[in-house]
Amino acid sequence: MSQFEHTPRECTKTFLENALEVLGVESELAYLLETxxxxxxxxxxxxxxxxxxxxxxxxxxxxxxxxxxxxxxxxxxxxxxxxxxxxxxxxxxxxxxxxxxxxxxxxxxxxxxxxxxxxxxxxxxxxxxxxxxxxxxxxxxxxxxxxxxxxxxxxxxxxxxxxxxxxxxPDVVTGKPLELGGSEGRVEATGYGVAWITEAACKARDITMDSARIAIQGFGNVGSHAARYLAERGARIVAVSDVGGGLYNSQGLDIDVLLDEVENNDGKSLSVSEIQGSGDAIDNQELLSLDVDVLIPAALGAAINRDNVDNINADMVVEAANLPVTCDADASLRERGVMVIPDILANAGGVVVSYLEWVQNRQGQHWPEDSVNQTLTRHLDAAWRAIRQRTSEEDFRLAAYSVAAERVIQTKTLRGFLL
CATH class of the missing domain: 3.40.50.10860 (Leucine Dehydrogenase, chain A, domain 1)
Known part of the structure; x- marks a missing residue:
C-alpha cells in the first residue's frame, strides 16, 4: 500500500497481508481470511x-x-x-x-x-x-x-x-460476575497478561525490571492492573493518565495510592487535582512523548498515529489496547528501531481467561485463582516462545500474525472448503 489507513479494518488487513505475503498464501485464500x-x-x-x-x-x-x-x-x-x-x-x-x-x-x-x-x-x-x-x-x-x-x-x-x-x-457469555458463574482472575487477566509479556519483552531487550521506566496511557481496568503487577515486579511506573488527567514522577508513582484514588472515585477515573503531591500533572500527549523504556498505550485505538509518531521516545511500545498504533505509525516505529509488542499478544490474557470461564461453565466447575493464573501463564509462555522462534529481527507483529494465520489456514485446510 502506498499510503496506510488509520481505520481498524484497514490496519488489521495491512498487518495480515504482510504475514500472508511472507507465508506465500494464494490470493483466494487470503481474501477468505480477510473477510x-x-x-x-x-x-x-x-x-x-x-x-x-x-x-x-x-x-x-x-x-x-x-x-x-x-x-x-x-x-x-x-x-x-x-x-x-x-x-x-x-x-x-x-x-x-x-x-x-x-x-x-x-x-x-x-x-x-x-x-x-x-x-x-x-x-x-x-x-x-x-x-x-x-x-x-x-x-x-x-x-x-x-x-x-x-x-x-x-x-x-x-x-x-x-x-x-x-x-x-451461563456459558453464553464470559466476563460475568463470580456469583453468576464468572471466573476467578478474569477481571485482572488482561492486565496480568500485559505485565507478563512486558517483562518477557524487557528481558529480550536487555532491560532489567528493577530499572525499567514505564509510562501507561489509560488507567482503567487493563492499565491499572498492569501497573500494579509491573510495580510488584520492581518496575518504576513514572507516568499514568486517563480521562481525568495524568501524573508524572521520574522517581516512580505510588501505584497503591493511585488505585485507592480510582476506587474512591467510584472506579471511574483519576482525580488529578486531589493527588497532585504524587507527581506533576501532564496530559495524554505529553505522556506519549516521555523518554521512557516502555510505553504502554492502554486506552483506545489509534493513540499513536502519523500525527504524533515522531514524538515517541520510548524504546518499546506494548499494545495493551486494541490497535493503539496505526499501521503507518507502526511502520515508522520499526524503521526507528522501536520494539512494538502487538495487541494480539500483549492484551490476550483476557480472552484466555474468558475461554477458561467458558470451560468451567461447560463442566459445571469453579476453579481457584491459582489454577486459572497457572493455565493463563502457560498460554502466554507458549505464544511468546512461538513468536520468538519465528523472528530473528524483532518484528513481533509480523511474527505474531504469521503464527496465527498459519494455524487458521491449517484448520481450514483440514476441514475442507466445499459444502
Whole structure:
C-alpha cells in the first residue's frame, strides 16, 4: 500500500497481508481470511426515562470460526460502526489462534454513549440488543464478553435474557460476575497478561525490571492492573493518565495510592487535582512523548498515529489496547528501531481467561485463582516462545500474525472448503 489507513479494518488487513505475503498464501485464500463470515446490524429503539424515543444501532461481526465458536467482546461507544467492528473481529481471530485457544473471532456492540444513559436505560438497551442477536449467539456458536465501556453487569443482563429464551446457559457469555458463574482472575487477566509479556519483552531487550521506566496511557481496568503487577515486579511506573488527567514522577508513582484514588472515585477515573503531591500533572500527549523504556498505550485505538509518531521516545511500545498504533505509525516505529509488542499478544490474557470461564461453565466447575493464573501463564509462555522462534529481527507483529494465520489456514485446510 502506498499510503496506510488509520481505520481498524484497514490496519488489521495491512498487518495480515504482510504475514500472508511472507507465508506465500494464494490470493483466494487470503481474501477468505480477510473477510468476515457474517456482519449483522440491528436497529435498537429505546424509550428514554423522560419519554423521548432514541434509536441506536447494534453490531455483531463474526469473522472466523474455523478453530471453534466465535469469541469477542461488546463495546458501547458512539463512534462504533460495522467497519470498526469488522477490524476488531478480525483481530480476535488472530488473537485466539496465537494464544492456542480453540475459538474464533468476533466483535460488536452498540453505538451509544453509556455515560448519557441511566442504568435502567442501559439494561433495556442491552436486553433489546441481546434479543435481536439471540439467533446468532450461543454457547457453541458465539460467546460475547465485555469490552470498552461494558463489564460483568452487561454480561449478566445478556445471560438473563438468553436464559429466558433458551433455558439456563451461563456459558453464553464470559466476563460475568463470580456469583453468576464468572471466573476467578478474569477481571485482572488482561492486565496480568500485559505485565507478563512486558517483562518477557524487557528481558529480550536487555532491560532489567528493577530499572525499567514505564509510562501507561489509560488507567482503567487493563492499565491499572498492569501497573500494579509491573510495580510488584520492581518496575518504576513514572507516568499514568486517563480521562481525568495524568501524573508524572521520574522517581516512580505510588501505584497503591493511585488505585485507592480510582476506587474512591467510584472506579471511574483519576482525580488529578486531589493527588497532585504524587507527581506533576501532564496530559495524554505529553505522556506519549516521555523518554521512557516502555510505553504502554492502554486506552483506545489509534493513540499513536502519523500525527504524533515522531514524538515517541520510548524504546518499546506494548499494545495493551486494541490497535493503539496505526499501521503507518507502526511502520515508522520499526524503521526507528522501536520494539512494538502487538495487541494480539500483549492484551490476550483476557480472552484466555474468558475461554477458561467458558470451560468451567461447560463442566459445571469453579476453579481457584491459582489454577486459572497457572493455565493463563502457560498460554502466554507458549505464544511468546512461538513468536520468538519465528523472528530473528524483532518484528513481533509480523511474527505474531504469521503464527496465527498459519494455524487458521491449517484448520481450514483440514476441514475442507466445499459444502
Amino acid at each position: 468476515p463470515h457474517r456482519t449483522v446490524e440491528v436497529e435498537l429503539p429505546l424509550r428514554r426515562d423522560n419519554g423521548d424515543l432514541a434509536v441506536y444501532h447494534g453490531f455483531r461481526v463474526q469473522h472466523d470460526d474455523s478453530r471453534g465458536p466465535f469469541k469477542g467482546g461488546l463495546r458501547y461507544h458512539p463512534h462504533l460502526n460495522a467497519d470498526h467492528a469488522q477490524g476488531l473481529a478480525s483481530l480476535m481471530t488472530w488473537k485466539t489462534a496465537l494464544m492456542g485457544v480453540p475459538m474464533g473471532g468476533a466483535k460488536g456492540g452498540i453505538n451509544c454513549d453509556p455515560n448519557e444513559l441511566s442504568i435502567g436505560e442501559l439494561e433495556r438497551l442491552t436486553k433489546q440488543f441481546a434479543t435481536r442477536i439471540a439467533a446468532i449467539i450461543g454457547p457453541a456458536q458465539d460467546i460475547p464478553a465485555p469490552d470498552v465501556a461494558t463489564s460483568g453487569r452487561e454480561m449478566a443482563w445478556i445471560y438473563d435474557l438468553y436464559t429466558q429464551l433458551n433455558g439456563h446457559h
